[in-house]
Amino acid sequence: GDSVTQMEGPVTLSEEAFLTINCTYTATGYPSLFWYVQYPGEGLQLLLKATKADDKGSNKGFEATYRKETTSFHLEKGSVQVSDSAVYFCALSTQTSYDKVIFGPGTSLSVIP
């Protein structure tokens, strides 16, 4: 079945460090890919998305590129801030699953000053 794998962390970085969170997926057909972020005590917020191969999603300095050949959607940010501390979820949805989103296990990020 469809699935998402991502590094689970926790990841601890110093402020202004470079961030990469790896995400790979398995899906039938052509999924749409998403990164969601969950701040402490809150629900999920959509961070960025990409709907077809080679699309790059970007938001708030974060970006991820849909790589069909490697079935990956790695999240990157050039310079993290303390306010980026959160849990990041890679996710996908497919044409056969409508609004059923399949999430990875989440990666906890802590940014220290």
Place this chain on the structure above:
Amino acid sequence: KAGVTQTPRYLIKTRGQQVTLSCSPISGHRSVSWYQQTPGQGLQFLFEYFSETQRNKGNFPGRFSGRQFSNSRSEMNVSTLELGDSALYLCASSSGGTLPQETQYFGPGTRLLVL
């Protein structure tokens, strides 16, 4: 536009009781999905409703049920609560089209503690 709202935000119940959680989607959205989030299992899909009909269902026992009203508001019910039902229950809404790029918008969740 107001976001997805969920009530109540926190709930404490005891084993064997039942509970009803409510979700109001973003205005104009017709699809509502429910997810359970636990530290051990992560985010798991419960079910999805569109135009008052269940369109998708995850792998949860029949104790978990839901419904959607004509104004798209949704409720989920858990009967005969077990300790393992303690979780954050998240509701998400979308316009409900059949395209995979439809974005889901999540509410803040209802945190349920079963004692």
